[in-house]
Amino acid sequence: METFLIKAAQLILAFAILVIIHEFGHFIFARIFGVKVEKFYIFFNPWTSLVKWKPGKYFGFLKKKKYLNGTTPATENTPKADGKKHFWSDTEYGIGWLPLGGYCKISGMIDESMDREQMKQPPKDWEFRSKPAWQRLLIMVAGVLFNFLLAILIYAGITWWWGDDYVPYRESKGLIKYSQTAQKYGFRDGDMPLEADGKEVDGRDDLYDICSARRVKVLRAGNDTVTIDLPQNFILELENSAENDPRGISFMEMDIPVVVHSIASASTKQAGLREGDEMIAINDTAFRGAREFLPRLEGRANQTIDLTVVRKNAAGAPDTITIPLKLDENSKIGFQLENDLRKLYNVKTVKYGLLESIPVGISKGAGKMKDYVGSLKYVFTKEGAKSVGGFGAIGNMFPESWNWFAFWNIAAFLSVALAFMNILPIPALDGGHVLFLLYEVIFRRKPSEKFLERAQIFGMILLLGLLIYANGMDIVRFFVK
Numbered sequence: 001m002e003t004f005l006i007k008a009a010q011l012i013l014a015f016a017i018l019v020i021i022h023e024f025g026h027f028i029f030a031r032i033f034g035v036k037v038e039k040f041y042i043f044f045n046p047w048t049s050l051v052k053w054k055p056g057k058y059f060g061f062l063k064k065k066k067y068l069n070g071t072t073p074a075t076e077n078t079p080k081a082d083g084k085k086h087f088w089s090d091t092e093y094g095i096g097w098l099p100l101g102g103y104c105k106i107s108g109m110i111d112e113s114m115d116r117e118q119m120k121q122p123p124k125d126w127e128f129r130s131k132p133a134w135q136r137l138l139i140m141v142a143g144v145l146f147n148f149l150l151a152i153l154i155y156a157g158i159t160w161w162w163g164d165d166y167v168p169y170r171e172s173k174g175l176i177k178y179s180q181t182a183q184k185y186g187f188r189d190g191d192m193p194l195e196a197d198g199k200e201v202d203g204r205d206d207l208y209d210i211c212s213a214r215r216v217k218v219l220r221a222g223n224d225t226v227t228i229d230l231p232q233n234f235i236l237e238l239e240n241s242a243e244n245d246p247r248g249i250s251f252m253e254m255d256i257p258v259v260v261h262s263i264a265s266a267s268t269k270q271a272g273l274r275e276g277d278e279m280i281a282i283n284d285t286a287f288r289g290a291r292e293f294l295p296r297l298e299g300r301a302n303q304t305i306d307l308t309v310v311r312k313n314a315a316g317a318p319d320t321i322t323i324p325l326k327l328d329e330n331s332k333i334g335f336q337l338e339n340d341l342r343k344l345y346n347v348k349t350v351k352y353g354l355l356e357s358i359p360v361g362i363s364k365g366a367g368k369m370k371d372y373v374g375s376l377k378y379v380f381t382k383e384g385a386k387s388v389g390g391f392g393a394i395g396n397m398f399p400e401s402w403n404w405f406a407f408w409n410i411a412a413f414l415s416v417a418l419a420f421m422n423i424l425p426i427p428a429l430d431g432g433h434v435l436f437l438l439y440e441v442i443f444r445r446k447p448s449e450k451f452l453e454r455a456q457i458f459g460m461i462l463l464l465g466l467l468i469y470a471n472g473m474d475i476v477r478f479f480v481k
Contacts, residue, residue: 019102025146045096052094147419156361255289265334281308390471428459
């Protein structure tokens with residue numbers, strides 16, 4: 001129970017931060033352009049709210065100032081005598097009880113509030129629908145932009161506070177894998193680069209040096225030093241063949257040991273597999289790393305395998321154990337791989353100054369976005385659809401004990417994922433609104449409000465269905481034995 005509460009607390013905190021930043025992006029751009037934001041809520045609040053506050057109304061933090069027409073900031077966003085408007089105090093702020101997202105209710109916009117009565121009134125100059133298309137476009141893109149900027153900021157902060165970890169080639173445990181093209185010129189899986197054209201390399205930002213070198217020295221199994229001569233156009237050949245590599249490796253990639261981070265399947269836990277176990281063989285056939293392990297499971301649906309693992313005993317010494325384990329209908333074991341390099345390798349840490357960490361954060365944020373987008377193609381496969389998860393799967397990403405380094409790394413990744421998912425051209429998401437605004441910009445006319453209403457309803461139904469499916473899969477994986 002304690003483990004569950006710790007994971008849930010991390011999930012809710014991370015989700016709250018991402019929602020606040022996302023909605024703040026919409027809020028700040030709306031107010032910059034003079035659009036009234038009626039509500040700003042963390043989490044949804046159907047029927048009731050946990051907390052709500054409006055400046056000058058609920059708690060009296062600001063005095064009510066009457067306008068010339070007798071209204072107040074708490075009732076209507078009407079220009080004062082000097083023509084200015086309140087930036088913050090015309091919005092109701094609150095925390096909902098349903099942690100599935102958050103929202104800004106922007107005046108004069110067809111959104112999840114489906115406020116048809118407001119849309120029947122004549123447009124006001126402070127409403128969303130009264131603003132030029134380019135301003136409305138920026139308001140809608142702002143949430144996605146702020147989430148991506150948040151990810152960059154977090155990665156920069158991690159780099160500045162904890163430093164940047166890397167695994168020296170000599171600590172790779174023989175798990176460096178090479179592309180087909182690299183192997184054609186003499187590289188072998190497990191080779192540890194030592195020198196590139198006489199310059200020492202150790203795994204820190206030296207991949208280009210190796211690819212562009214004419215002579216590379218590597219340490220091969222058995223402590224043999226091997227020199228590999230490369231052609232002048234080697235780097236160009238790598239680029240041209242990268243997309244067609246059977247294992248998806250552009251040149252070289254450090255694999256990871258198959259270590260259990262967490263177990264999602266009840267039957268797997270009952271079979272005796274534990275967190276921290278390192279898998280090394282299936283049916284007495286050894287493998288090295290996740291890239292060799294995963295293909296060994298294919299085609300074994302509902303079969304029982306003998307899984308050999310290495311487990312530390314009470315004295316900290318390694319024991320080799322064989323566990324009979326039945327795979328599920330998708331040839332899966334039902335566990336998550338450990339991907340924290342600090343737990344898998346002897347890593348080195350490079351420290352950066354505050355300004356030096358910023359370009360590192362940008363590079364990591366862009367890299368995570370590229371990796372995430374690339375991985376989505378697997379979601380549309382049969383097995384990918386069955387592996388989709390909801391809040392349970394996301395919660396399992398967090399460690400069992402509170403770890404700020406892991407927390408911020410996961411939060412940054414989720415911020416990247418949220419940014420991309422929200423920009424998808426699906427009605428009810430930011431990307432749907434952006435799509436209709438681009439239509440307006442290109443064709444010089446707005447889609448009808450009736451069409452926008454129907455599209456919003458369709459999008460909400462679609463998203464609700466996906467939400468139910470994803471979380472339903474979590475439940476199925478938890479109970480299926």
